[in-house]
Structure formats: structure tokens, C-alpha cells
Amino acid sequence: MIYVLGSINADLVLYSDRFPESGETLVGNDFLLNQGGKGANQAIAAKKAGGETVFIGRTGDDYFGEFVLRNLTENGVKLHVKKEKGTFTGIAMINVNSKGENKIVIIHGANGFVNGEELSFLKERLTEKDILMLQGEIDAKILKSAAKTAREKNAVVIFDPAPVNGALKGVIPYANFITPNEVEIMSLTDGAGTEKLLEMGAENIIEKRGSKGVNYIGKNERFEMPAFEVNAIDTTGAGDTFNGAFAAALSEGKTIKESVLFASAAAAISVTRKGAAASFPKREEIDEFLRKVTVK
Numbered sequence: 322m323i324y325v326l327g328s329i330n331a332d333l334v335l336y337s338d339r340f341p342e343s344g345e346t347l348v349g350n351d352f353l354l355n356q357g358g359k360g361a362n363q364a365i366a367a368k369k370a371g372g373e374t375v376f377i378g379r380t381g382d383d384y385f386g387e388f389v390l391r392n393l394t395e396n397g398v399k400l401h402v403k404k405e406k407g408t409f410t411g412i413a414m415i416n417v418n419s420k421g422e423n424k425i426v427i428i429h430g431a432n433g434f435v436n437g438e439e440l441s442f443l444k445e446r447l448t449e450k451d452i453l454m455l456q457g458e459i460d461a462k463i464l465k466s467a468a469k470t471a472r473e474k475n476a477v478v479i480f481d482p483a484p485v486n487g488a489l490k491g492v493i494p495y496a497n498f499i500t501p502n503e504v505e506i507m508s509l510t511d512g513a514g515t516e517k518l519l520e521m522g523a524e525n526i527i528e529k530r531g532s533k534g535v536n537y538i539g540k541n542e543r544f545e546m547p548a549f550e551v552n553a554i555d556t557t558g559a560g561d562t563f564n565g566a567f568a569a570a571l572s573e574g575k576t577i578k579e580s581v582l583f584a585s586a587a588a589a590i591s592v593t594r595k596g597a598a599a600s601f602p603k604r605e606e607i608d609e610f611l612r613k614v615t616v617k
């Protein structure tokens with residue numbers, strides 16, 4: 322089983338040719354209301370890529386909460402989600418320009434209430450056969466405890482330190498895989514880079530490099546994998562697709578390299594479509610994509 326402890330947001334996505342300047346009001350060209358949040362996104366990406374997934378988190382007691390949970394359920398993700406009375410569901414305000422680049426502001430809302438209750442749920446269930454996926458959108462102390470518990474049970478921990486903050490450093494020694502982008506690596510290591518991340522206890526670093534692909538650094542192996550060439554229109558959630566598909570592949574017993582290839586294909590497909598979770602590919606699409614590129 323793949324357990325995902327993390328955030329769930331309502332994504333308010335505004336598309337415009339360019340980003341507005343400070344103080345400018347810009348007329349955009351499209352709007353989408355999507356389920357988002359790095360935790361929920363990764364749970365859906367993993368499920369669509371073929372994994373059995375449980376999402377653990379909180380929503381507010383509001384319309385957005387019902388909306389986002391419906392999407393998870395419709396995608397076959399099992400839920401352990403509490404409705405937090407008197408607060409709102411996490412929100413992401415996302416602006417996407419014509420190059421597919423984004424700027425995002427998130428408000429944690431109910432995600433900030435994830436606490437020991439969720440940890441107890443995990444503690445009772447995690448076994449050595451399971452994977453635990455974590456990201457940086459819930460409290461770092463909870464993340465650290467969850468990762469510690471998972472390691473005690475010999476479950477595999479995949480940690481995405483995004484959005485980055487200094488408190489996330491404490492999770493690094495408990496993660497089997499850490500999946501930062503370059504900005505996150507620099508922030509976590511105070512500018513020192515991946516070797517420092519290894520010194521800080523990272524076991525396997527999967528550096529996500531956008532259209533440049535992936536740089537993998539493990540104790541016994543290192544490799545670079547270029548990204549697939551596609552026409553990117555919206556990269557929101559590319560990292561989440563990657564992580565979800567990577568977890569699904571690992572849970573099937575694929576090697577790290579095979580899992581990175583599978584995840585890169587899933588992420589490449591996702592950037593050709595608008596939105597985060599709505600853009601994640603199904604297993605058949607990933608297999609088909611990989612069949613086509615292998616044949617070439």
C-alpha cells in the first residue's frame with residue numbers, strides 16, 4: 322500500500338499570456354477550479370499510475386472540502402480525512418503564463434491541523450511492505466515523526482521537500498528517497514549542493530530538473546536521465562506526477578532506474594495538459610508513451 326500523509330488544496334488556476342507586474346491588473350484567458358495540494362496530487366498520481374493508495378489529511382468544513390474529496394474518491398484513492406470545523410480547506414492561487422510556467426501562493430487552512438491523530442492512524446497500519454509519501458505542506462514536526470515511524474516499521478519513505486523551509490531538514494535522515502528540485506537543494510543545504518545533502522543523511526537523492534530531466538545520486542549509483550521532449554503547456558504538478566508514478570513503480574518492484582524512467586514519462590505527459598491532478602496520466606497512457614519512445 323502507498324500511504325500519502327499530506328496536503329489537499331482547492332487550486333484556483335488563472336491562465337494569462339504573461340504574469341502581471343506588481344500593481345497591475347491583467348485580463349487573463351482561462352480559469353479552472355481544480356483539486357490540488359501536493360499530498361492529494363501525489364496520491365492521485367500514484368493511483369492512476371497503478372498503485373493502491375490511501376490519502377491521509379484534513380479539509381475544512383466547506384464547499385471546497387467536498388469538491389476536492391470527491392475528486393480523490395472518483396479517482397479510486399482511499400481516504401482517511403477529517404473535516405476541521407471552523408476553518409477552510411487549503412487554497413492555492415495559481416497563475417500560469419503562455420510558456421506553461423506558474424506562480425503559486427498557498428494558504429494552508431485545514432492542512433495546518435494535521436496532528437497526532439493522523440500519526441496514530443499510520444502507526445497502526447504501516448508495515449515493511451508499504452511506502453509512505455511526504456511533502457512539505459504540513460507541519461515539519463509531524464512529517465519527522467511520520468518518517469521515523471515508517472522507518473521503524475521498515476516501510477519506504479519518499480520525501481518531497483516542497484515548498485521548502487528550514488524545518489524540513491529534520492526529515493532528511495529518515496527518508497529513503499528525497500526528491501527536491503535545484504532551488505530546494507540549495508535552500509536545504511544553505512547553498513552547498515547535493516554532496517552536503519548526503520552529509521545531512523540523505524540516502525537517495527532524485528533531483529528534479531524540469532525540462533532538463535533528473536539527476537539521481539545514491540550511495541552506490543549515480544545517473545542522469547534527460548526529460549522526454551514534449552510541448553509543455555502547464556507544468557503545475559509535474560513534480561507530483563513524478564513522485565506518484567515513482568512510488569507506484571517502486572511498489573511493483575521496479576528498480577530505481579526503471580522507476581525514474583516510468584516517472585519521467587508520466588510527468589512528461591502531464592505537462593502537455595492543463596491543471597495538476599486533472600493532467601495526471603493513467604497507467605495505460607504511460608505504458609503506451611514508453612512503448613512509442615522505445616520503438617523510435
Ligand code: ATP
Nearest residue numbers: 502529530531532534548553558559560585588589
Ligand atoms: P512542481 O513543484 O512545479 O510540480 P518540481 O520542481 O518538483 O515541480 P520539475 O522538475 O518541474 O518538478 O518536474 C518533475 C519532472 O517532470 C522533471 O524531472 C521531468 O522529468 C518532468 N518534466 C517537468 N517539466 C518538463 C518538461 N517541460 N518537459 C518534459 N518533462 C518535464
Ligand code: RIB
Nearest residue numbers: 330357358359413558597
Ligand atoms: O505541486 C502543485 C501543487 O502545489 C498545486 O496543486 C497546489 O495546490 C500546490 O500545493
